Amino acid sequence: MIFLRGYSVVGLLLIPFLALASPGIDDRCPLILESEPELYPSDAVKTAQNDFESEKANIKEDYLGSLSEGIGDGYHPVERKMPLFLSGENGREKLEVVRIVLSNAWTLQTLKDYLQVMDKMPSLKLMVVFPEDLKKEVNEYLGKVSKSIRNRVNLKQMDRVRGGSEWTQDGSKPLISSARPPLHPPDIPEKFIAKSWMSFRKLIFYPSRTLPSFLRGGM
């Protein structure tokens, strides 16, 4: 027993050393290492920030280049591990949520239609976006339906709903007398914005994963 106890004590004493010698431990326990400020000197953070800025500039340049140069030289298909996953709409999949935008008085009929349909679709949820001046009518319509339907309706009032935004399935629907929504993508693609934000977030909150390995503390 004394012999075994001796081994146990030695084993316990060895654990911290083994842990420090283990490769890649910073990845597994980032919170422990991130609390040690000496591992992340301010210069290293600055370097990483500069790298990030230059990467951002490159991405933007590539994208703008693709727009101006045409497919042969400049179009870079978005690199994905798999294509976009599109939800089927041929009736095989169940409709879960519908979002409608009421931009003016004539679109109120859409709300009326859906309140009627929700009676036959007991799990359907409805999101309604409407401007302040239609508040009275919207509440009036909702007051006429049963509580079970009302509970499935989510209302979002906006100060002003832009004309044309009622075409929620496709933003490029034409309008006869009001401003058309843009038909072209924004100057900076969404993917770029998302990627930039994620990189920035990573840099601030998880610097150990962002910095090059030789700056992380040498494991």
Next chain:
Amino acid sequence: MIIGDRHIFTGTSTADKMMEKYNITRTNALKIMEAEWGRPVIEIGVPEITGNKGVQLDFHIDLTMTVVYSPVKKKEVILLGSVQKFFDHVSLISPKDFRSKTERQVLKTLKKSMKDLGLREKRLEAIEKKLQAQGYEVIRIPYFNDEKIPLINYNNVVLSEGQVIFPLNGFRKLDIEMKALFNSLGYETLPVRVVQRSFQFQGGIRCLSETFRKNRVTIPH
């Protein structure tokens, strides 16, 4: 664009815009869409007689056609608008029986736009052949589109697992016929009175609804 099990359907205008923007051929434009969306793309439209551009029959293709999975037939079928079918219906009605405002408006403009509508029908026939060549069963449904009056359209529908939200168009007999058609395909019909103003702006209930569905069907790419 319309998402089917086997194909993505996109309008000729979309392909034209890509061609113009990136200075590419039509084939390349379709290839890029295919890569982005992971399924073969079928362009809905016809080539222009002169020039490189195509002709899309309606502002968006969801006004021209509907892709429906029929649980009864156990396959996808396509509902494609037919001006001829609409004429057939109208010719059976005596003008004095045109009671609703929509019916009267249609009758007024019918004679004026016969020539244009004939050309539209020919183009629709070309699209029908294209879809049939891809192995689809195509069902032609009444349809009328003229700039001067609201659309008569049963294509702009919202589908959900055995149920279909479809617009009533103010032609009673046609409304009943379309209800029967959806029933025969295995769908419970939930008719809605989409305002005619909406159709004047070239959009129906589908265009007015942003829909979210949980993916329950796994489709191999």
